Amino acid sequence: MSSCLFSNVRLGEDTVDVRVSNGVIAKIASAKTLAALPGEDHIQDGWLTPPLAEPHCHLDAALLADRAPNHSGTLVEGIANWAAIAPSLTVQDVRDRALTTAKMYKSWGCLRIRSHVDTECPVAVEALVSLKPDLAELGMDLQLVAFPQRGILRAPGRQDAWRAAIDAGCDVVGAIPHYERTHDEGNASLKLAFDLAEARGLMVDVHCDETDDPSSRHLERMCAETIDRAMAGRVVAGHCTAMHSYPNPHAAKVVALVVESGVQIVTNPLDNSVLQGRYDNGPVRRGHTRVKALWAAGASVGIGHDSVQDPWYPLGTANLVDAAYVLVHYAQCSGLAEMERVFRTLWDENHRPFGGAPVLAEGKVATMCWWPQSDARMLLVHRPRPTIYIAGEVT
């Protein structure tokens, strides 16, 4: 095993020297106090962080933008185009695209991925479940959310397919309440999702209120279910864009419920920057969840890349720092401390669905990213590839 000395490197809030040997962090000392040993790799300056984590993506649909082009750019056409192409997909096709996408994530420093998988496409479920050992060999974790893209109550058979995806190996129960036929059926779908998760001891991750409609009010139901069932820390609500259009008094009530319940909000700035406001003639709303209000109240907010060149979003390279970069613009988080928080989210709050961020301390396994700058603003400016260490080895 190799040995490496990082001199004058940022770690957390400190600037220190870090020696890695035999795959673990052997020593952390004051900056510029450790000398390189003969034959030891020596890296100076920069920032050591845990690897990044992706809390929200769709590996089954990734890299389909050419085969299912979205001409209008709308969410509705994306869903229709995916539904049209999904029946023709094969296990091999889904595996190949998902593996390529996962390697793209890894190349940008991300080693944990939570992917939704459409439960109406059993081929996709089979492919992604079978991919877990492949990603483990790459040093990556893959969690799968049983995601009913077109709802579970809209048509016969969809609820059965959703349950079958859990039986087939999905780890997390998904739902899409705002896409069900009525508000009541949306809340009914949430009750079914929480019932299933509670019965199986699973987590919940819902595409929640991904609309500009201010009357889409499923997040408060999610919070209530989470409180009543004592499931704090096990529930994620993705998108929550309707919150942007809530009247302020109602938004304040919902934000407080999010904090009380321990539900994590995952915002997906790349997709929602192009998908929201499509029914507005002008002014066009940003249609983004209220990140600053959630932060101020003490809520946990994660940042997902979401789509990678798929029927909903034609761009993206699986670089989570790109998602952070767009969030800085989109949520107006361009203050220095705000940019620092946005960048840190990628390797702290984004690990929450996976049980928390790895700790970089003496005696811990040296699985981490080294960034060439120690300043979040400059990392957002240049968005460089980090050097990725898995158990002390460059990968």
Ligand SMILES: [Zn+2]
């Ligand atoms: Zn999504």
